[in-house]
Amino acid sequence: MNFLDWLLPQHCYLCAKPSPSVVCLDCVKALPYQQVACPRCGRATRHPRLCTHCRREPPLFKHTHAVLRYLAPVDQLIHAAKYRHDFSVLAVLAEIMQQHFEQHPPQLPEVLMPVPLYPVRQWGRGYNQSHILAQKLAQHLNLPLDYRSCCRVKNTEQQARLRSREARHANVYEAFAYFPPYPAWQHVALIDDVFSTGSTLNEITRVLLAGGVKRVDIWCCARR
Numbered sequence: 001m002n003f004l005d006w007l008l009p010q011h012c013y014l015c016a017k018p019s020p021s022v023v024c025l026d027c028v029k030a031l032p033y034q035q036v037a038c039p040r041c042g043r044a045t046r047h048p049r050l051c052t053h054c055r056r057e058p059p060l061f062k063h064t065h066a067v068l069r070y071l072a073p074v075d076q077l078i079h080a081a082k083y084r085h086d087f088s089v090l091a092v093l094a095e096i097m098q099q100h101f102e103q104h105p106p107q108l109p110e111v112l113m114p115v116p117l118y119p120v121r122q123w124g125r126g127y128n129q130s131h132i133l134a135q136k137l138a139q140h141l142n143l144p145l146d147y148r149s150c151c152r153v154k155n156t157e158q159q160a161r162l163r164s165r166e167a168r169h170a171n172v173y174e175a176f177a178y179f180p181p182y183p184a185w186q187h188v189a190l191i192d193d194v195f196s197t198g199s200t201l202n203e204i205t206r207v208l209l210a211g212g213v214k215r216v217d218i219w220c221c222a223r224r
């Protein structure tokens, strides 16, 4: 034990047992990982095939990799990473995503793009959690990161607060702008911390496709 450990003994954020990392290994192993899912939208399903939603009305993105399910205690970790400026928890989530992609190698896109926040919101929070996840994944997978070409041009309401599908769609409609770089990207993976209803991700995909991107995949830390 070094002096700092003695001075500031670290405990697991979830179980409070002494732990060298912010979430202990036992708690990381016990998290609700996404098992069988719809390949298109990442929704938990019984069989690894298109869910009824995607069969009825497929989203514009091609494939979703969801690492965790948005169940306790994942919601707690995401909340800490998002609203409580807990960068050590955010780093653990990034690490979990990296390990997932090592064990389940995805079809690699040309570039990773984080879901952008509205600038005022980002200044208020001080960071964009999806950007940090994307940055760490890009380094790990040796892929470029593009956080400039796509931006949020409308300060939207929180999607979770809106009840109807129409209201969520209207809320994010034309909320994003994409300025394609040259040469334009063909295959993009959008990085998000939480995939909730998919309306936001679908709208960003629409804007990217209109800007010449051929395929958009979603890589999210947790899926509702």
Ligand SMILES: [Zn+2]
Residues within 6 Å of the ligand: 012, 013, 014, 015, 016, 017, 019, 023, 024, 025, 026, 027, 028
């Ligand atoms: Zn623990």
Ligand SMILES: [Zn+2]
Residues within 6 Å of the ligand: 038, 039, 040, 041, 042, 043, 050, 051, 052, 053, 054, 055
């Ligand atoms: Zn689906």
